[in-house]
Amino acid sequence: MYRAPRGTADRLPDRQKYWRYIESKAVALAQQYGFGRVDTPVFEDSGLFVRSVGEGTDIVEKEMYTFQDRGSDSITLRPEGTAPVCRAYLEHGMHNLPQPVRLYYFCPVFRYERPQAGRFRQHHQFGAEVIGDADPSVDAEVIELAWRLMLSLGLRDIQLLINSIGDQQCRPGYVERLKAYYTGYHDQLCADCRQRLTRNPLRLLDCKVEACHALGQAAPRSVDHLCAECQAHWEQLQGYLKHMELPFQVDHRLVRGLDYYTRTVFEVQPLDAGGQSTICGGGRYDALMEQLDGRPTPGIGFATGMERLILNLERSGVAVPEEPSPRYLVASVGDGARPAALELASRMRRASAGAILSSGARTLRGQMRQANALNIPFVAIIGDDEVRDGTVAIRDMTASTQQTLPLAEFLASLGG
Numbered sequence: 001m002y003r004a005p006r007g008t009a010d011r012l013p014d015r016q017k018y019w020r021y022i023e024s025k026a027v028a029l030a031q032q033y034g035f036g037r038v039d040t041p042v043f044e045d046s047g048l049f050v051r052s053v054g055e056g057t058d059i060v061e062k063e064m065y066t067f068q069d070r071g072s073d074s075i076t077l078r079p080e081g082t083a084p085v086c087r088a089y090l091e092h093g094m095h096n097l098p099q100p101v102r103l104y105y106f107c108p109v110f111r112y113e114r115p116q117a118g119r120f121r122q123h124h125q126f127g128a129e130v131i132g133d134a135d136p137s138v139d140a141e142v143i144e145l146a147w148r149l150m151l152s153l154g155l156r157d158i159q160l161l162i163n164s165i166g167d168q169q170c171r172p173g174y175v176e177r178l179k180a181y182y183t184g185y186h187d188q189l190c191a192d193c194r195q196r197l198t199r200n201p202l203r204l205l206d207c208k209v210e211a212c213h214a215l216g217q218a219a220p221r222s223v224d225h226l227c228a229e230c231q232a233h234w235e236q237l238q239g240y241l242k243h244m245e246l247p248f249q250v251d252h253r254l255v256r257g258l259d260y261y262t263r264t265v266f267e268v269q270p271l272d273a274g275g276q277s278t279i280c281g282g283g284r285y286d287a288l289m290e291q292l293d294g295r296p297t298p299g300i301g302f303a304t305g306m307e308r309l310i311l312n313l314e315r316s317g318v319a320v321p322e323e324p325s326p327r328y329l330v331a332s333v334g335d336g337a338r339p340a341a342l343e344l345a346s347r348m349r350r351a352s353a354g355a356i357l358s359s360g361a362r363t364l365r366g367q368m369r370q371a372n373a374l375n376i377p378f379v380a381i382i383g384d385d386e387v388r389d390g391t392v393a394i395r396d397m398t399a400s401t402q403q404t405l406p407l408a409e410f411l412a413s414l415g416g
């Protein structure tokens, strides 16, 4: 027997309500803010991610699904959503559109990670990007959108964390200070962090290993080493967020796992859990377009993992609306009535009513049991008498009552 590959999950009908719920809330909000939907391919040239996500990152080094296709091109299944959107922005000359361009997407994301609760090798994201405007008011709006999405889904006991990690001007100097600090504690660092010390020092700050985490408390803070421009951006952003009454906290250890972020980074996390459980994260990426050979174009965005969101919805006991299902089962009594039942079900659906034709059981009792098993509240019964008289018997399964109606009147009552 084959099973779904490790780290993947089938999404069966009884889970779909969560997906539809999140999608409908996310689309409604994104449209409010003027975002348009973009869909990019599941795979891209590998170089796109190596250049954007960054060579020293865990994603590029350990987690990408990269393979050679039959034409010997190196292909990678999308490990994150932002780089493909930026690639599409450049490829389609979106700099010619009124700036900034606001785009949102839903997409599967592939990373070869150790599977655990809420973490999959194929998972799914909702993301939003605003490209073409460096003003901190854009950061504030993107952060507000992310935060409002979480609230509109019904998530509570969550926190909004922000930080500024500077840009190409000021970050190198900060990273040197960080390296110097951690080098002093080299023996206390976990094995991963010793590697990070040379390859990706910023990530030392958000290591979850306890010894490393404790060292992070006293580590130099990026916001203390910003250049004048980054400092102004950071202060304006905080001013805007306060003005909008967004309940943010500054987290000096928030750095995010991708190389392309500049200045603003932010995350939404549950109040009661460590950083492993980030629900939503994003940041500014003003240098990314140049890394992809585009003209300098600022951008900022965020993504939220659908599976992680669903986990949190369930944990918080958020009541998610059920998917609509048919209200009628059409039952037939006697073989002669079968064609009439089939026709009735068809006409009901054309009148916009959900109707399932009974199956298997031929006794009325058996067909009623079917209705109960499927949670269908009404049974439309067609027997020889009904066929002859042009009527239908409607049984209310909850009230255990039944009435016979002329067929035309019943169909008209469905109001389609």
Ligand SMILES: [Zn+2]
Residues within 6 Å of the ligand: 189, 190, 191, 192, 193, 207, 208, 209, 212, 213
């Ligand atoms: Zn560590």
Ligand SMILES: [Zn+2]
Residues within 6 Å of the ligand: 166, 167, 168, 169, 170, 171, 226, 227, 228, 229, 230, 231
């Ligand atoms: Zn700077």
